Amino acid sequence: MASNLDKKTILNMENTARYQAKQDLNIKFSTADRDSAVFVFNVTKNKKPLLLSEVNVLGHIALKHSDGSFIKDTLHFTEHDINGKFEYYIPNELLKREGTVTMQVFISEKGNSNVTVAERIVTFDIEKSIVSQISAETKLQYIIEYDELQAIIANRITDIEDKMANAEDYVSQLKQAREKGLADKRLEEINNKASVYSSKFDDDKQYMDDKHQAFKESVLNSEVVTQGESKEWQKYKLTNDDGNYPLIDLQNKNENYYNLKTGVYYTTNTPHGISGVTTAGFSEMKIRISSTVKRLTFKPYNSNRVFEKWFYNEWSDWKEIPTLPLDEEIETQNSAESRANETLADANRYTDEQLSKQHTVLFEGSANGVNTEFNLTDSIYNYSLVMISGKFPGGTFNEPVLVSNVIDNITIQRFNLTDAEGQLVEFYESSVNVKNGIKPFIRHDVAFDYKNLKPSGKDKNAFTITKVEGWK
Incomplete structure (x- = not known):
């Protein structure tokens, strides 16, 4: 439930194709925070609220603690009308752990999990509180009691010492001893209470350890992919989601052709200028250094012909790469020499056979x-x-x-x-x-x-x- 004492942090999530780098928010919560650490997400497009509601989109959030614990949850609309705003309260179980938390948030279109409206990856910290996981009332109560008791005991001991030094009578000494005994009893009560709380802390820790282990096992048995597991994955998209190559109309403009990124495309109105060759087919761009080294290949859709040109500070002319049927081979210098030697050997053998006949x-x-x-x-x-x-x-x-x-x-x-x-x-x-x-x-x-x-x-x-x- 919202409170005026909530620690709210507002994050903007822009619906854009531009890459948004992972960001450290420089935000710190305390392990003593309870039901008060809140993130508010504004989903915008062109810096204006994007018209979203619980009818058409879902908000997802994943939080990974530096100790390995992991939470995946859904976001909630701050209001039911279309205002493009979500909020999320950080769970108390996560706030109890000091460390760094990596948070990934993305908004997806309902009915189509492949369409992402907006996405952000950020980090924030949780600092350890001095008196974590004890209510404020209990902390204050026992701190005051302990301070008062400490002052009383100190005063009583000083008084006893003074009277003993002045040789007060035995009755006075017994009275003082009784008072000191009462103080010892009070200390014993406090120590007993401390033992009870310590035992409770141990039980709570064991409970949290069991929950933590169960959570790790559930994560390992699930299909969740961690950042470490996906670290070495190929992250450059080569085809559409359905496996087809992108279709691009180059509009007969060389600048459109030369500005293609690395990948394979099906291009139309391809400005190759090669006589008698269709302008539709597969174009492949290979790039080593975008401003210096490139290689462009064009394969007409209706033949097995292959054409290439390359860029090294400037573009070359188109060159056709020879292709042969499966039952033929390209003649090389070595194969030509081998074929000539075989022909000469056959001729000599034929001549010898004829002469022998x-x-x-x-x-x-x-x-x-x-x-x-x-x-x-x-x-x-x-x-x-x-x-x-x-x-x-x-x-x-x-x-x-x-x-x-x-x-x-x-x-x-x-x-x-x-x-x-x-x-x-x-x-x-x-x-x-x-x-x-x-x-x-x-x-x-x-x-x-x-x-x-x-x-x-x-x-x-x-x-x-x-x-x-x-x-x-």
């Missing part, structure tokens, strides 16, 4: 002497070129033969000079019959000595065939 070793061995037959792995007429290799007295020979010019025989002719003087000259000739194609034989093998003008006869057998190869 075109080239065949038809015979390897040793064939010497007239009428000697040797078997080929394939007919020479399946090849375009045949190479016959072997030995003769002058060294080795390799005889290439175009198969298309062969009728029945392949003739091999060589001559030789002596190594030392070059005087001795001999001509050698051998003929291989290939009419069968797959089973050739040595038809003749002769030589002629020019120095002696002497023929060798048909069985010189100077040539030894060691290898026959074919190319298609």
